Amino acid sequence: MKYTIKQAYVISLFMLICVTTMCGCGQKKELSFETSYIIETDLDPEMRRMTYTETAEVINTGSDSTKTLYFHIYGNKFKGLRQVEDGDIAVLSVQDQNGNELQYQREQEGVLYCVELGQALEPRQSVELTFACEVLIPDLESMYGVSRDGDVQLPMFSLQLAMHDQNGWDIAPLPENGDGRYGAAADYDLTIRVPEAYLLACNGDELSRQTSDGITTYTYRAEKRRDIVVFACEDYALLERTVGSTAILGYFNETADGVTRQHMEYVMDCAAFALEYFNGLFGEYPYDTLVVTNSALGTNFSPNMEYSGLITILFGSQEFSMKQNTFHEVAHQWFYGLVGNDEIREPWLDEGFSDFATGLCLDADGKEDYPFWELKKISSNAAAGEKVNVPCDKASAYQQIVYDRGAVFLKTLMDAVGHEKFLSVLSDYCQKYWYGIATTEDFLEILQEGTDADISDIVAEFVE
């Protein structure tokens, strides 16, 4: 899309207003929020179209006021590595609770929206914003869209209030590396209508399902989640396992390439093993369900991926890779889902921790003679001297530094501190930041409190 000079001037002026209202007197504002979302959706996979209204209730729990709010639509990033113009998740209008139309600005190819409130949101006040949105669902390139096998994957299609922390609003463009998400845990109520031939998989708890006139209406509630995710398919095979009070629900497109009954059962067993094992290490997974589904095949690449209460696993590879990937994505339920972090600034806090947890889980499983730690060490040594807590776009070798060296750092600490003591530190870290946001500093503080061992050399070697 191109702009005329006049349009560009108006847009620049609007952005200037956004920026100046955010930084009164050159000082960072003390802003924090609680949010909940109510979403009403009509999904028509045949027409490749979804319309929805989303009402975001935002409570200002900080000590300053703001006239501007920022929202992310991460789904617009997840469409593919290259940004596609079609297949946008677009906001058509924004209204406040009194029905006033509000001004808003689409930024970063639809990943960021800036909304100007009619009046300042004062501390302890709340505002209700209703967004009307339209989604033209593209072919699936990686994580978002309709796959060649007919899976409809709509992760993080909704608007999500951007974080505001000591660095101000989190509105930097998302880098190519990594997932780039950063969000508070929030409650979602979702109603979704879909032609009855389709089954839905959602990370929320299903409350009801009713069919009339060929349309099935599903309602879900997802409490304290970092995201809301909906997948649809006509050919889901359903599998189930139970771990403690959690039902692990498998939704697999059995007509998709590489998805076999044997591998579905295998992945479900791996997920059950990992969930039980991590429950014991990091604190019990709190949700009623964990959804496991196949990673639909995109035209670009099809990743194994984690959401809050839902994981996608790439089928068609070696069984052992599927096991390793399932352990990794289940570990993300703690390190991303329950303990949040800024995935742009400190991606090692979710990726390094999940890889480390994967190594522990493989050790506990013990079925293969696979040199997990040795391979991680070789990869980490190739990035010797690099610090693990670098931002996404500064990591020269992203995978090696953030995943491998991150995992090796934690393993080195565990060897120095002692296995049991270190696991107890990790458990304390999870409990303290459960549903919250943690930083590297927060982790090191808990580590230092939990041990008498001298770990200063290790910390200096791996951490900036």
Ligand SMILES: [Zn+2]
């Ligand atoms: Zn990961």
